[in-house]
Amino acid sequence: MRKGKVIAVAGKGGTGKTAIAALLIRELLNxxxxxxxxxxxxxADSNLPDALGISYDKTVGDIREGLLEEKQRDVTLDIRSQFExxxxxxxxxxxxYDLLVMGRPEGPGCYCPVxxxxxxxxxxxTKNYDYTIIDCEAGLEHLSRRTTRDVDVMLVVLDTTLKSMKTALRLKEIAKEIDVDVKKLITIANKIPAGADKMIVEAAQKYxxxxxxxxxxxPLIPEYDANGIPIMDLPDSAPSVIAVRLIVEKLL
Ligand SMILES: Nc1ncnc2c1ncn2[C@@H]1O[C@H](COP(=O)(O)OP(=O)(O)OP(=O)(O)O)[C@@H](O)[C@H]1O
Ligand SMILES: [Mg+2]
Structure with missing residues (x-):
């Protein structure tokens, strides 16, 4: 029996969700x-494969259209197992580890049943894995559209911007309101300059x-990003890796 734990990384665009998701995978494996x-x-704008340094052929969005057509064509087939x-x-x-890329969330038609x-x-x-790490779309859309269902831990990422704090607060509120079962929510401040820890904690408290x-x-993260080196390959001693290692220890 696998653990089947689902960990989602959410937050405002550009706060570092993808980098954190990649480092979480790295440290869980270690x-x-x-x-x-x-x-x-x-x-929809997939970046996680680059952060992990792996390539993929097709997204769920790519096959969805075909799935819909086949569904209409042949109702005698067991649709669910065919989709599976x-x-x-x-x-x-x-x-x-395995990677699934969702791709475009909506196409031209109505894909609700699909x-x-x-x-x-x-x-x-997700029940076939110990951990599923979801690198969420920026903002709140995925929650209101319910791309994510039951989530054991949601890591809400913010940075030093006020906008990211406001999004974090709304994410917290939405997670309570809608039908997504988020068992635990952890707020993480990312990209915090040396000496600014207290400032960010106090600023966030106001919200x-x-x-x-x-x-x-x-500084290694933007350097790796700019040069197309996977974040997954950061050295063990990188400050961001050490910080994510501590988060993983807490999660375990
Ligand atoms: N701890 C960090 N230190 C320095 N730079 C960082 C850190 N984390 C992320 N970055 C940088 O911040 C930018 C955004 O990171 P990332 O792409 O991971 O964010 P995101 O939340 O996934 O963005 P998007 O919403 O566009 O998917 C990148 O340029 C990345 O290099
Ligand atoms: Mg991203």
Whole structure:
């Protein structure tokens, strides 16, 4: 039996969700032997594959259109298992983890029933892994559209901008209001310059946000990003890696 824990990384655009998701995967793999991880890139503008340094062929968005057509064409087939097979076919398999890229959230037609089915399949899929790490789309859309269903831990990321704090607060509120079962919510401040920890904690408190973890500004991250080097390959001693390691220890 796998653990089936789902960890979603959410927050304002550009706060560092993708970098944190990649480092979480890296540190979960380092912390435990034989751990089985599913990485889900739920951002339409997929960046997680680059941060992990892996390539993929197709997204769920790419196959959705075909799925819809086939559904209309042949109602005698078991639609769900047919969908399951197609989704299994587009999962990129690495040595220690798998990657599923969601791609475009909506196409020109109405995909509501298909999206519903895809969500159900992903919910089932996550039970085959110890951890599913979801790199969410920026902002609040994915929650209101319910791309994510039951989530064990939601990491809400903010940075030193006021906008990111406001988004974090709204995410917290929305998570309570809608039908997504978020069991635990952890607020993380990312890209915090040296000496600014106290400032960011106090600034966030004004918005009823209790920052539980701080990831420092790490010059290696933009350097790797700019040169197309996967964030996954940061050295063990990088300050951002050390900070994420502490988060993983807490999660375990
Ligand atoms: N701890 C950090 N220190 C320094 N720079 C960072 C850190 N984390 C992320 N960055 C930089 O911040 C920018 C945004 O990071 P990232 O792409 O991970 O954010 P995101 O929230 O996934 O963005 P988007 O909403 O566009 O998907 C990138 O240029 C990245 O290099
Ligand atoms: Mg991103």
């Amino acid at each position: 912390a435990q032997e034989d751990v089985c991880i599913l990485a889900v890139d739920a951002d 097979g197609k989704i299994a076919g587009i999962i990129a398999e690495e040595e220690h 999206n519903h089915l895809i969500r159900m399949i992903i919910d089932t899929l 009823n946000l209790e920052i539980e973890r701080i990831i420092p500004f790490d």
